[in-house]
Amino acid sequence: MRVLVTGSSKGIGKAISERFLKEGHEVIGFDLLPASINHPLYKHYVLDISKKKNLPSLEGIEIIINNAGKQNDNDITNNLVGSMNVTEKYAFQPSIKAVLFNASASAHSGFEFPEYVASKAGLIGYMKNVAVRLAEYGATANSISLGGVLTDSNAPVLENEECWNEIMDATPLKKWATLEEVCDWIYFLTIVNKSASGQDVLIDNGEYNLNSTFVWPKR
Numbered sequence: 001m002r003v004l005v006t007g008s009s010k011g012i013g014k015a016i017s018e019r020f021l022k023e024g025h026e027v028i029g030f031d032l033l034p035a036s037i038n039h040p041l042y043k044h045y046v047l048d049i050s051k052k053k054n055l056p057s058l059e060g061i062e063i064i065i066n067n068a069g070k071q072n073d074n075d076i077t078n079n080l081v082g083s084m085n086v087t088e089k090y091a092f093q094p095s096i097k098a099v100l101f102n103a104s105a106s107a108h109s110g111f112e113f114p115e116y117v118a119s120k121a122g123l124i125g126y127m128k129n130v131a132v133r134l135a136e137y138g139a140t141a142n143s144i145s146l147g148g149v150l151t152d153s154n155a156p157v158l159e160n161e162e163c164w165n166e167i168m169d170a171t172p173l174k175k176w177a178t179l180e181e182v183c184d185w186i187y188f189l190t191i192v193n194k195s196a197s198g199q200d201v202l203i204d205n206g207e208y209n210l211n212s213t214f215v216w217p218k219r
């Protein structure tokens with residue numbers, strides 16, 4: 001497959017690019033930063049996805065992983081508008097098989113920073129619109145809404161014992177997702193999956209759904 005990954009120089013984007021490469025796929029990476037992958041099937045573009053005119057002409061993209069994102073730095077422009085620019089330019093053509101958006105558990109809970117939440121909730125709505133329009137190509141569009149992931153971008157809380165203990169108190173499964181597990185989800189939803197479309201998968205170790213309470217008088 002010919003796979004386009006945004007935000008491929010670090011974290012989740014780098015890890016999923018490496019997974020696709022390991023499985024023998026061709027990967028085209030977009031990032032503000034230089035390439036951090038050296039592989040014969042990998043081609044890198046240094047660019048800002050929020051600037052539509054920067055996007056190069058690319059033929060026959062089959063899978064798009066809209067992963068690039070920022071927090072507290074023009075989030076709606078980078079996370080939402082950037083992903084829309086990429087999807088509108090490369091998805092609606094006969095080679096397309098699957099489009100995946102990296103949203104966030106915060107789009108469900110409303111917690112985290114205002115513009116970040118709005119950008120990620122916007123992505124889930126846009127994902128559904130893309131799924132409707134991609135159906136005529138026989139292609140799927142889905143999103144993942146991750147809670148905490150063990151990435152460098154989370155160092156401020158991973159390396160702060162007080163914050164980490166507080167987070168674990170609110171996390172029923174008492175752990176965060178590994179990069180390997182996130183890659184398994186993305187790979188499954190884009191390569192294995194052929195029938196689920198227009199869906200968001202919440203992957204947050206139970207933080208959102210399992211924290212409700214049921215109050216009833218004791219006998």
Ligand SMILES: NC(=O)c1ccc[n+]([C@@H]2O[C@H](COP(=O)([O-])OP(=O)(O)OC[C@H]3O[C@@H](n4cnc5c(N)ncnc54)[C@H](O)[C@@H]3O)[C@@H](O)[C@H]2O)c1
Nearest residue numbers: 007010011012031032048049067068069146148149151153
């Ligand atoms: N790490 C987590 O716990 C977590 C949880 C929920 C959602 N997410 C989402 O997953 C995605 C990746 O997270 P990460 O932790 O790997 O982040 P990261 O900061 O390690 O990597 C993001 C990459 O995207 C690139 N990028 C950002 N804006 C860009 C733009 N406008 N154009 C081109 N490249 C751009 C950055 O340069 C960087 O290399 C983000 O969208 C983030 O919101 C992460």
